[in-house]
Amino acid sequence: MHQYLYLIPALPLLGFLILSLAGKHLHKRVIAWIGAGTIGAAALITILLGIEFLQSPPASGAYTQLLWNWFSAGQLSVAVSITADALTLVFIFVITFVGALIHIYSTAFMRRDRDYARFFASMNLFVCSMLVLVMADNLVLLYLGWEGVGLCSYLLIGFWYETPANCHAANKAFYITRIGDTAMAIGLFLLFKELGSLHIATIIEQAPKHFEAGDTHITLIALLLLAGGIGKSAQLPLQTWLPDAMAGPSPVSALIHAATMVTAGVYLIARMHTLFQLSPVSMTVVAVIGALTLFIAGCSAMVQTDIKRILAYSTISQIGYMFLALGVGAWSAAIFHFFTHAFFKALLFLAAGAVIEALHHEHNIFKMGGLKNSMRVVFLTFLAGAASLAALPLVTAGFFSKDPILWYAWGAANGNPFLWILAIAGAFITAFYSTRLMLVVFWGERKTPVGDHPGKWMTVPLVILGIGSVAAGFIEWPHNLVHFTLFSEQVQKVLPAVVLKQNLPSELIFQGIAALVTFAGLYTGYVLYYSNKGILEGWRQSAALLAIRNFLLGGWGFDDLYHALFVQPFLFITRINKKDVFDRLYNGIAQANININRLLSLTQNGSLRWYIAGVLLGILFIITMQLL
Template sequence: MQQLLALVPALPLLAAVLLMLAATRIGTNGVRILGVGSVALSALLACRIAVAQIGAGWAVQPFDVTLWHWMRIGDFAPDVTLHLDGLSLVMMLVITVIGFLIHLYASAYLDGDPGYARFFACMNLFVAAMLTLVLANDLLLLYVGWEGVGLCSYLLIGFWYDDPANGRAARKAFIVTRVGDTALISGLFLLATSFGTLSIPSLMQHATTSWPIGTAMPTLAAFLLLGGALGKSAQLPLQTWLVDAMAGPTPVSALIHAATMVTAGVYLIARTHVLFALAPDALLVTGLIGAATLLLSGASALVQTDIKRVLAYSTISQIGYMFLALGVGAWDAAIFHLVTHAFFKALLFLAAGAVILRMHHEQDITRMGGLRTAMPGVFVVFAIGSASLAALPLVTAGFYSKEAILGGAWDSGPSGRLLWCAGVVGAFLTALYIFRLLFIVFLGEQHRHPHGVTGWRIGVPLGVLAILAVVGGGLQTPALLGGIAIMPGILGGVFGSASHEGALALLPLVLASLVPLAGIALAWRWYGGGLASRFETQFTGLLLRGWDFDRAYDRMIVQPLMWLVRVNHHDIVDSFYEGLGKLAQRTHAGLSLSENGRVRWYAGWLAAGSVAALAIAVLS
């Protein structure tokens, strides 16, 4: 069974290659079977491995599969090794299972698109790269997956490349994440030169033995890795790309820009948590960035009118929660929230996609409304997803994971209390914006009539994800509410057993539970029209533009660069080399005069040269 682990990423990779090579020959049905089937097989295999590896008390038996020796450069000898422990098992299950559901959904969503095969080739390649990322035992292999998902993200954001705006969005996503990736690869270089290896277990062991807590080296390394994570996970200050990334098809937004790829940063930090534990400063910054991102993008989500942009800001905000959890050292809470977020945010995106599909690709919520009667099933699952996102107490998965994060923050000293406050405010904002969206889209007057019906290939994934978004919370509950500890059991082998289960005080728990209810109530009043007019200010515009980060970057980075480009239009440095070329040409012209084809002329110069050389030899 353990040897089959390599097949989990290999199957989608094989399917991707086949789809790229044989797209035109196998027909739409063939593409569908190959594209969806490979991920389905992968998911089945992942579940089978999970069943085989989970033992008593939900503890996971970790193991390695070394596929081959990658290269050997002096002492630096990375292997292609897959590593399965609790963390990578959870990630693998999320990627394959949710990936399968989204593939199934996409097979209906993109029916009739001319790029059908290309879409599934990229999606399968993405799944393969993402699995490589989470299964890698070596940071170098992880980096391969890391760049692979970045490439697939680029390809899929710009999937409808006919519209130049989509191409721009894809380039923006690629370039902004590249900033983070530069930091990440620098971090890898630092670690590799310090320890001569990039294998994660030995790296962590070396780090704990040779780097004291709080010194410069681990702090620098942690900050560089954090930079990579910020770019990939769209956190402040590199968050601007994710909203534009919504230019891609909705299943792409669900899989890549909500459920899996954008959480790779969270995974990276959780995977190298030993290193981050050595750098308290980096951890504090992680938490602060998480909190700031959480609040800023939550506020931005309040006023958006594009249904996918609301969800995009929401995603940024929820990943902010995960970073906040990482910042206070609540690793398992971060991963728990990653899982539940994957459930309900994929659900929300897919439900939004179903709405968009039946509204003739209309994404503006002000033109929707009253869809409850026309598509009740979608309304129900969207409501479930919204409730889970808003962390409606007791009945939703989002509640339990958010409580785990807030509990972890509450327990970790004075800075943790501050972060807890930010988290509670964020929860309020979350409930407010998502229910505003829900009310506007599904209640009230019907402006336009949706067409068609929602097919089973869209309905089934929605149903399954809705169930997961409700029962997912049962993976881990506070001691007050049953004390189920499946998630801590699975992750215990990775993060140690020092989790925060049960330590939650009653007061913050109750307080944090009531806040979402207040948010929903306010959303209802706002929707009713009481608040809207008072809210329409200059401030709204700022929120709508996402706090003007794009404009600031344009002023600070793009415009100076463009100025430099204009100044350097004729390439100042190059003129030196052009001058060299001109000099060579002039010299050539001069010397070619001497080449007149006269033998005696040549012989004369030969003799003159000999005379000069001899003169030097004789007279010196």
């Protein structure tokens, strides 16, 4: 199957071209088959390729295809060449398989939208761009896919562009991610200056020979690449765009959060792990940013009332766990959490979309309630996703992937108690807001009547993702419980194993603490939002607690801070610049033309006497000139 590697990104690209050029003339059923079918075909090829890879791994460790030479400029020669090793296969499986389920769900969810073809064209291009990003064998082609997902996020977040708030959200995402993209581009220039190549395999081979560990140049390059990852993955301090990105349709949110854009930063750091390992400073920065982000975003998720914004802050927090794992050197643990997170986060967004659709586009969780019996399939699948998000021990995928990160936050060579405390606090918070979300939406009295129930094209993807949210974790058991590590055995052929400290307490102790903290979070949510709501009502009477709640609801005030630090000064400068000498010159030219126009318009006043007088004056002028 490896000879058909090029078809994996080519099929979504073909779907985009057909739908963008001829979509207006096609029936919706044909559009659905093209949009979902091309992604489904790519997923099938990926699965067959993965089976071939496991049965007979290539001698080089990766399948590679050179499609064509792109361009040459001086010493830089760039080819359109794609590759697939164990790390890439994990990502392309998630992108295509989860992406296909989201597309199938979308065929029903978007059925009433007049821009059906535009939606699927953009979704296909989104998947194609992400595939190019993870399959590229050089950083220039990777950067093409990197900018492609940025473009598609802009198109899809602002898909319903008639609403000004949606356009604002799309612009915000585009502007903020450009900050990281610019830093990343500078990092690529510096990397090429140092190594003379942007071929990923060459960089990984040559970097340890060219740079000394801790060298200033490699630290600067790693931090610039990290800035790119922070922007795309919505990590501190560039996280503010993602909650507003919920303006797009729910399938878009699922695709962005589970399979495409926000995981790009995780892939970049994992792929370029050699550069980060040469810079202890950058590794520490990655870990600290991840730990702070997971805690800050988790706190904001606790108080949100919009169901999609709760899940958005949850994504920021879970990506923070991945960054924490990358920063302490637990590379395969970060990728494993990416793998399981894709299932339960896609499930939660799609199930939330079904709830919103059934409740007449209601987003406020406190206007929902009582849905566990009337929407049984959605309830059960949402429960599986929420349990996995909360990392319910031994029965959910989220536990098997998050538990190693909590352990490595302390036990890895780069770990420390500060990182572990933030990570374990984040585990409590996640369990708490997951319980809050489930109880408020599905228990209690019904506050909004249920309209249309989701059909099979929406529920079947939910069931498949629900199974994945429970079963996907069993491919990698904790090594101190059962020695079954299919996942890490493959991924660690590409990524190095984590380096542990010496003389550590038993990992079983940390697993027990993590389990107790999770149950404590679940119980706290149960008490406050089900068994004893009076406590919560009492807290709401406190002005101090209300102020804290509003502070967290506003995302810790980051939007207000950036507005004061950047937006207002920029607007002030533009207002001053509006009256500079160049503008005065152009305004003067424009005003002169207006004045001349007014003078000339006096000659066209509609009076016959003025016209005759004007003709006579003209004749007299001509005769006078001839006599002279």
